[in-house]
Amino acid sequence: MEQADSATIDALIVALPETSGSALYGMVDVLAATGTLWQELVGEEQHASLIRPSIVALSGDPFRCGNNIPVNPDISLNDNPTADVIILLEMWLAPDDDMEGRYPELIDWICRQYRSGSTIYSACSGSVLLAATGLLDGREATSHWGYENLFRTRFPKVQFNADPNLVFADQTGRIVTAGGTTSWHDLAIHIISRHCSPGEALRVAKVYLLKWHTEGQLPYTSLIRRQSHADSVVRHAEDWLSDHLAEPSVVTAAVENSRIPERTFKRRFRAATGTTLIGYVQNLRVEEAKRQLETDQTSSEEIAVAVGYENTAFFRRLFKRSTGLTPGQYRRMFSPFARAGEISGGSQPAKS
Numbered sequence: 001m002e003q004a005d006s007a008t009i010d011a012l013i014v015a016l017p018e019t020s021g022s023a024l025y026g027m028v029d030v031l032a033a034t035g036t037l038w039q040e041l042v043g044e045e046q047h048a049s050l051i052r053p054s055i056v057a058l059s060g061d062p063f064r065c066g067n068n069i070p071v072n073p074d075i076s077l078n079d080n081p082t083a084d085v086i087i088l089l090e091m092w093l094a095p096d097d098d099m100e101g102r103y104p105e106l107i108d109w110i111c112r113q114y115r116s117g118s119t120i121y122s123a124c125s126g127s128v129l130l131a132a133t134g135l136l137d138g139r140e141a142t143s144h145w146g147y148e149n150l151f152r153t154r155f156p157k158v159q160f161n162a163d164p165n166l167v168f169a170d171q172t173g174r175i176v177t178a179g180g181t182t183s184w185h186d187l188a189i190h191i192i193s194r195h196c197s198p199g200e201a202l203r204v205a206k207v208y209l210l211k212w213h214t215e216g217q218l219p220y221t222s223l224i225r226r227q228s229h230a231d232s233v234v235r236h237a238e239d240w241l242s243d244h245l246a247e248p249s250v251v252t253a254a255v256e257n258s259r260i261p262e263r264t265f266k267r268r269f270r271a272a273t274g275t276t277l278i279g280y281v282q283n284l285r286v287e288e289a290k291r292q293l294e295t296d297q298t299s300s301e302e303i304a305v306a307v308g309y310e311n312t313a314f315f316r317r318l319f320k321r322s323t324g325l326t327p328g329q330y331r332r333m334f335s336p337f338a339r340a341g342e343i344s345g346g347s348q349p350a351k352s
Contacts, residue, residue: 008048009195011085012056012075014110014129016103018091021069023123023184027089028053030188030208034196038203050196056081058106066092077109085191086110086118088126089184095146096228098154099132107133119174121191123184127177131155136177139169144180145221149274162221163324165213166190179217185210218324219333223283229272233258237269238280245284246308251277285309286322293331295338300327 011031015024035047057063057073065071075081088110093099110133114120122130127143128150130136137157142164151160161167162179165186169175173194178187189210193201204210226238237254244250254277258265269277285307292303304315319327 009051010083011051011053012081012083013053013087015055015057015065015071017065019065020090021065021067023089027184027188033204034192034200037207086113086120088122088129090124090126090181093125093128096150099129121176121187123178123187124181131158135175140167141177142167142179145217163218164216186213215324223287223322227273231268231272234269234272241284250281282318286319293327294334
């Protein structure tokens with residue numbers, strides 16, 4: 001929808017000691033540029049900013065957020081401010097930090113703003129704070145893929161989906177969550193498109209070289225995440241599987257190596273890791289395939305065999321299901337990182 005230039009949208013961006021400074025100031029900068037920066041660069045008539053971002057904090061006193069970055073709030077929560085848009089950005093939280101008991105006055109304020117008609121947006125771990133309000137209960141949401149287990153165990157009422165870059169909690173679109181870390185880029189593009197115009201969102205994206213992550217989070221997700229558990233048999237099996245992932249009949253060998261009955265071992269393995277034994281092996285193999293695609297030019301057929309799959313067609317299907325990309329697409333996306341530090345020299349075409 002198009003927004004008249006004279007209608008300025010007020011956006012309150014929440015800042016806490018845990019907040020990521022790059023996301024905080026990046027969002028302020030991008031939103032404040034609406035209606036002005038592109039126009040100045042190309043010589044068009046400039047407008048007033050279409051979005052007026054302000055930083056709201058627990059008080060008006062200066063403080064330092066994540067990585068000791070200074071914050072000078074524009075507004076104090078004590079003033080009970082209101083706005084069309086409320087934004088909760090990435091915070092430096094441990095994967096098991098559910099923020100229980102923290103910031104009750106902020107949680108109450110967010111709930112009041114939602115009831116008053118504000119649209120609530122979160123990016124990355126900002127959705128952990130949003131989940132603590134209860135507003136996501138019974139609704140779909142996303143966050144950084146590293147918080148999937150946190151949502152599963154601490155916020156079971158939330159329908160967590162780690163795959164997309166953006167999730168609408170319901171059809172009204174008044175609660176929107178974005179995925180991991182730099183997903184605030186996607187969120188900024190969405191906010192500008194929705195509250196200003198799609199054309200302005202495209203102009204701002206061009207100025208800042210912002211990319212819409214149509215691929216979602218799957219290509220970036222680590223399929224192997226060591227869960228904290230006390231089962232020594234399963235921990236030994238995880239270590240053993242890492243060293244023998246490409247061997248034939250590796251699942252059978254892992255069961256034999258555990259020295260306990262197969263059914264008992266598989267049950268304990270799933271309880272401790274959150275995945276099946278065969279699923280864990282497949283994830284190990286895909287992670288190793290990803291590493292090879294990122295760092296060398298070996299063909300995907302050779303990589304399939306190297307990680308334990310003689311049937312390369314099955315490997316390709318498994319890889320696509322696990323990452324959202326074909327092996328060739330994955331290589332084109334991530335292999336440039338291996339050459340990012342090179343001073344000169346062209347790149348060789350990647351094998352599919």
